[in-house]
Amino acid sequence: MNFVALFHALDTSQSTNSKRDALIAFIRESDPLESALAVEALTDRTRGKRLKPNALKQTAYLAFGEDRWLFEECYGAVGDLSETLAILFADQERSPEITQPVLADWIHRQEELGRLELGELANELLSLLKAFSKDEAFLFLKLSSGGFRVGVNKGLVHDAVAQAVAMDRAIVEERLMGDFIADGDWLHRLRSPVTQDELDARPLPFLLANPLIKSDLSSLDPSTVLVEYKWDGIRAQLIKTRETIRLWSRGDHDITEQFPDIVDAAARLPPQLILDGEILAGRPDHLQSFSDLQTRLNRKRITHNLLKTHPVFFRAYDVLRRDSEDIREKPLIYRKEVLATLAVTQSPFSLPNTPEQIEAMRESAREASAEGVMIKRRESPYVSGRKVGHWWKWKLDPMTADCVLIYAQAGHGRRASLHSDYTLACWTSDGDLVPVAKAYSGLTDAELKAMDRWIRKHTVQKFGPVRQVEPRQVFEIGFEGIARSTRHKSGLALRFPRILRWRQDVGANDADRLAHFETLMRDSHAV
Structure with missing residues (x-):
């Protein structure tokens, strides 16, 4: 079973259980390198586009010559560039290869194509597509140019991996976070005993909030929750070990290099620490907009001028590890007390007694440059995923x-x-x-x-x-x-x-x- 066969099983199924079963079978039965590269693609861990969309269009223009308008009409009718090229140029009579590994060879070919000049690239790509089946051509193009989607999320893939290797999902998620090395030894590393140094350097699965509407307030006991603002920034974990400081986004990306000012500010924090919080634009006493924050993202170089014109800071609202001790199982109110001992900008919170007090804080959110409030059980542990009854988000009306x-x-x-x-x-x-x-x-x-x-x-x-x-x-x-x-x-x-x-x-x-x-x-x- 290879990635083409897996794609067909996922694409033709509407059942989550069936998709999970297909993933489990694939991980257990396929070549380890094939499964590693598939997990990388399915969980959106691939880095960049090996082929730009413009190169794909140039391939079509080369084939159509002066009738490129005809391609544009086809593209407009189909709506997807990769699918259009697969329909037009692949061998429609050819059956796809569904047993032997394909991904490593495809990636090698994509990298070779990416090094060619545009004209030569278009010629080579056109010849390659003609040798593919429709499904192979579609997957080859989607994986090389970005935008690959097949109706499975990262959580479902992690669940399938955990069941395939008979390990606890929480452990699997922790090991799959951070830099993922897609090679033939990935399953062996996944099953190996975890070390403390390894744990200290990696982010932990995020606890997510469920949306709340006003009518839900009646079911909450205000005396059991705390309320803080929902900040309009980038959710992140700030990790400091004895040797390094790292910032990880909720999307499981290392964004440390984008925010050297946050790294510098974290130097005064104690080591062996993991904080959960928000990266915000501006300064604690004067927030800037989310669009200002976006200016700092995906930059190859962060200049001194950019640091001055678009400053950022980290606002912490939870602590997950302190002095190497994992305190996620401790109640939130205890974790807040631990957080208060640290020299870091913190998210203020209130302990309401009535629903009206919660509503009042929400109404003041826009004045505080926030987008609503977070309502959290004071006794809630920090667990993975979107757990019912732990955290709620109540956003302002648009x-x-x-x-x-x-x-x-x-x-x-x-x-x-x-x-x-x-x-x-x-x-x-x-x-x-x-x-x-x-x-x-x-x-x-x-x-x-x-x-x-x-x-x-x-x-x-x-x-x-x-x-x-x-x-x-x-x-x-x-x-x-x-x-x-x-x-x-x-x-x-x-x-x-x-x-x-x-x-x-x-x-x-x-x-x-x-x-x-x-x-x-x-x-x-x-x-």
Whole structure:
């Protein structure tokens, strides 16, 4: 059994149990290197794109010559670049190889292709695709260019690995966190006895919160919980051993090099320590926006000027290990007491007596530059995953605005035939429409189909796959935050914009003005 066979089993099953069983069988029966590379891909641990999407398009353009428009039409109908190329160029009559390992050979070929000049790369890739079956071509392209998805999450893969090697899932998760070495010895290392030094240097599985709505408050005893703000940053674990300081994101990525200022500040902390908290932009007494924080991510070099203009800090709200002692099983209130002894910026919390006090703290969240509150059982241990009855997150209601549709583009996947990607605008003081957001979700299937028909009938002009439409349709959008932006024509950047409803009851002239967003930004202290 190889990765192609595993993909087919996962892709054709709607049952979580069936997918888990397929993963278990694959890990037990396949070549160890094949299973290692598969786990790396399925848990999104691959580093970068070995082939850029532009190289894939150039391959198609080379094959179609002057008729490249025909490829664009095919791409628009299918909606996925890798799938389009697999349909067009792979050997449709060929049966895929489903027993012998393929991933190591594919990766080697992808790396070789990545070293070629664009023209030569396109020729070589085209020849290679013609020798593949459709499934092989699709997987080869998806794994090389990013965006590989097959309906399994990291937790399901970890669960399958644990069952395949007959080990406790918590231990498996701890060992799979951090740098994953995909080689033929991975299962042997996974089964080996764990050392204390190994544990000290690796992040621990995160405890996650369940969403809460106001009606849930009645089931909570306020005297059993503590409340703190939900900060709008990057969840991370700060680890300090006797030899190193590391920062790990919740996505299991080592982000230490992106935040040297946090590493420097952690130098005064005692060793053999793991803190759970949030990386935030700005300073403890003056937070900056999440978009400012994004400026620090994925940088090859963090300059002194960037450290000055976009400072960050770590705000801790839990301690998981202290002086080499794992205290995750201790009650949260005890861990808070331990945290209070450390010289680190901490998240303030309150001990409420009534539901009204919880509501009041939530209402004050925006003024504190937070996005809601976290409600946590005082006696809760720190366990892996999203456990019921431990932590809850109660976010602020989204900011809203009524905006006018000005551009539309076809979606991807099952929405490839529908214009479902919208560019929305608001009015300036001069009476012009300026784009403020792009939204891809929020409408029902019936509404999408109705809008698609309207868009096709009311297109003003086309710019490739993008249609400019008559500015008549209004949508209410919701978003989590707003900040200044020099990259956007409106001067604003909205966080997580999505459509809340189709406003068929109002006209375009009733849509919001840019001043509305300025007011929201001022009220949210984002100016």
